[in-house]
Amino acid sequence: MAFSAVTKRSRSIRAILFNARLFSNSTCRSRRFTTETSSSSSSSASNQTNLIKQLRERTSAPIKDVKAALMESNWDIEAAQTELRKRGKVLASKKYARTATEGLLALALSHTHNRAALIELNCETDFVARNDIFQHLALSLAKQALLVESGTQAQLGFGAGGFHVGPENLEELKLNLEHPKISGETTVHNAIVEVAAMMGENVKLRRGFVMSTSSNGVLSTYLHTSPQPGLGHMAGILTLEVEDGNSQLDALQRVGSELAMHIVAAKPLFLTKELVSSDALESEREILKSQAETSGKPQMAIEKMVEGRLRKYLEDVVLMEQKFVMNDTINVKTLLNSLSKEVGSPVKIGNFFRMEVGEGIQRLEELTASEPVTQAV
Known part of the structure; x- marks a missing residue:
């Protein structure tokens, strides 16, 4: 009876130890798998970050556009750069109507x-x-x-x-x-x-x-x-x-x-x-005459004022x-x-x-060639 009880107890202890070893081995394998997976994921993330950085340096495009292009191109940097250039032409054409001063x-x-x-x-x-x-x-x-x-x-x-x-x-x-x-x-x-x-x-x-x-x-x-x-x-x-x-x-x-x-x-x-030009002179003369007439002075005085101011205008331009x-x-x-x-x-x-830079753009989108410059004969 005593011998049978000892035998049963020994078998139970061996079973417990066996199960413990199985659990330990399983845990170790699980830990190794988790570590390897984590390491692989970390390496992939690092490569993606480097690709984003490289493409950003190449193109100066916004980071969100760089990342989107890389993801759509399966992280092929050359294909992503081509895609960014295609997108850029579309975006640039949309911006063309905006005023650039x-x-x-x-x-x-x-x-x-x-x-x-x-x-x-x-x-x-x-x-x-x-x-x-x-x-x-x-x-x-x-x-x-x-x-x-x-x-x-x-x-x-x-x-x-x-x-x-x-x-x-x-x-x-x-x-x-x-x-x-x-x-x-x-x-x-x-x-x-x-x-x-x-x-x-x-x-x-x-x-x-x-x-x-x-x-x-x-x-x-x-x-x-x-x-x-x-x-x-x-x-x-x-x-x-x-x-x-x-x-x-x-x-x-x-x-x-x-x-x-x-x-x-x-x-x-x-x-x-x-x-x-005679047109420029006449235009300026009319402006000066209108200004002088507000003074209420006689016509002869107004004409002298206009001629004096016209001389000053010529000295200015x-x-x-x-x-x-x-x-x-x-x-x-x-x-x-x-x-x-x-x-x-x-x-x-x-x-x-x-x-x-920008002279006349807000006043007139397209200046004629002669407006900002007058040449000698």
């Missing part, structure tokens, strides 16, 4: 500095205008405009040394963008669309001008509020022509630079009084009649006379123009 002017000069191109690239906010990709595109477009030739200068109202360059002249030209995020050869139009998609704003090439000077002349430029060389929000460009090609180049360049700055500050509309901003005791005409004596040969202004 911010942006930058970009200036490019030939290696001989006798030819310059200035373009205006618009966006919706100053934040985008400060973006490196936007600025790179603007400078690239200016360099492209520098290569454009025109046979319609006379029709556009310019002298022989300047002509207007619009989007229609540039959009289908090839452009090689050497930038980490938008590198490769494409057209000007496609480059603008791609940058618009990346920035999430309407980006628009609005206008451009090209100016050149003769071998005896000097071309001078000035950019105001410039975030980096070649970019600015306001610009003045002019050419000084001299009869004697052996004249003092330093003096011409010094005065040319000062006059380019003057053009930005003083905002001239015409080079000489003779170039002021005609470059040669304007007070020189760096020395208001003389006007620009006197400055050029002094320069002619200094270099020993007659000096004249060949062409000039002034441009400012």
